[in-house]
Each structure stands twice: as C-alpha cells, then as structure tokens.
Amino acid sequence: MADTSPILTLERVSKTFVTKPVFGPARRVEALRRVSLTLQPGKALALVGESGSGKSTVGRLIVRHYAPTEGRILFEGQDIETNHSRALEKAYQRSVQMVFQDPFSALNPAHTIRHHLLRPLALHQPDRDPERALLDLLGDVELDPKSTPDKYPHELSGGQRQRVNFARALAVNARLIVADEPTSMLDVSIRKSVLGLMRRLKDERGLALLYITHDIATAQYLAEETAVMFRGQIVEQGPTARVVGAPQHAYTQLLRSAVPDPAIRLGGDGQSFAEQAAQVRKDAARDVTSMTMAGDGHFFALH
C-alpha cells in the first residue's frame, strides 16, 4: 500500500471575521465552522462550494495568511501555530504554495518568465545549473523551453500564465499546492489541459493538491476525494465518484442539479425548484451536529 500518512490536516478549524464599519456595530462573519480535512501526498482533494461558502478562507488559513479562530492545522503531525521552530517554519513556507484564480495576480508585468523562475530556483535549488533547471521546469509544466523564458506575462495566454504559476511552486520544491479556482478565469477550451497538468503533477511528482472549485463536475477529472462546503461547513465528504455519483446530502444533490430545470424534483412534492432549493439551503445552513457514514469513507452531515 502507498504511504498514507497525511501531509496536512485541519482539525475542527473555525474562522470568524469581525469587521468594523465606519458607522454601526461590528459585524461577525463565521466564515468557517469546525472544518476537518486531510491532505495526502500524491492525492487531490476537491473543495467544492458556491461563492461565499468559505473555500478561499480554507486556502488562506493553510498558507498562513491568517490564523484559525479555533481548531488546529497540523503539518506532518505538528501544529503550525504553536510549533515555532525555525526549521519547521522554513520547511512549511517552502512546502505549501498557493496558485490563485487570476493568473496575473502573482506575476510582475515588468519581469520576464526567466526572472520569475530563476529567483526561486537560485534560492531553493542552488546546486543546479540555473539555465538547465529552468528548461526542466518549463518542460515539467508543458511550456516551450525555447520561446517562453524571454517573454513577459502579458505575452502569454491565461493558461500559459497559470502554468508559470505552477512552475514557481515547483521551483521552491512545493509538496502541497492549494489551487484556488485555478481555471475559472481561463477559456473553457483550455481548462481541461490545466486540470490535466495538475493531475500529472500529483501522479508523477507525488504532490498533494487542494483543488478549490465551484464546479463539482471538474472534481471528477482530478480529485480522488471531494468535500462539499456550504456556509462554512463541510456537508459531505468522500471518494469523488461517490460524492458526485451518489450524493447523500440534499445540498450536494442541489449542486449536482446545476441547471434549475423545473422538472427536477429534489424530493419535495408540489414545490417549485426554487422553493425546494431555498428550503435545502435553509436546512443546510444550520449547525452540523454529526457526520453519518454512507459507505466506505463517505460521510454526510446531519443538522
């Protein structure tokens, strides 16, 4: 059996944002409520949910953009908030990288692709010939090693820019990549090839992937496991084939019936799709009281 010890674990992680508007009282947003997730080397976990469900907050907590309000994040079994050894700190920063929705956001328009990649290579792979390492890296992400290095970000397509972002994560020897809607700003025609790249990085290099998406259909292409989020809670989790193919939670079933076909019935009688959908959301927003097993490794929430 393959190594199944997790690289990263979230244990009942909650995140509450308190915002203070100029006028009026402070507002509290419970962005995450007791979220537990496990990421394995060589495996992808899809985190699926609509806008505002808390997906990016999970990603930002993992890359330590901010700290959990409650709960723990363990990296190879060690709590990343309380273990302040410099060695762990450095290993973590290197090992965990994020790729964002906007392929431009992390690239500097004034610098060539060579510049973007040589700097992390020099820092993290100092023993290698930099130009050789650069060529290998471009090959790894399926970019033309001849023409790409001297180009500027705006000279590349969105899909190529996203490949550069994955190359940067590889340059620092990342072992876990959090990809936050990495294809949603790309042309539909090239989305699949970027998903294919992620799948290859996972299978061939043993990377762990957290694939954040609002499109549950794409999870099947990439992710062994899928977790469905709504209003900051995981409502269903398990092998992707089961979660997508035989969803148990009413909210997952709602996500699956993405086209609001009035003929589709979610289970209720005499109600329109919109009425049923509103009821499902209302029910799914209540606190999760327990997770019930629906099959091997497949769980759904009771509220």
Ligand SMILES: Nc1ncnc2c1ncn2[C@@H]1O[C@H](COP(=O)(O)OP(=O)(O)O)[C@@H](O)[C@H]1O
């Ligand atoms: N820095 C922040 N300050 C205040 N509220 C935030 C912040 N980040 C996210 N939120 C709120 O937390 C909730 C979840 O947001 P987010 O994680 O971005 O969801 P998603 O990525 O699924 O669209 C939303 O209600 C959002 O407005």
Ligand SMILES: [Mg+2]
């Ligand atoms: Mg988001």
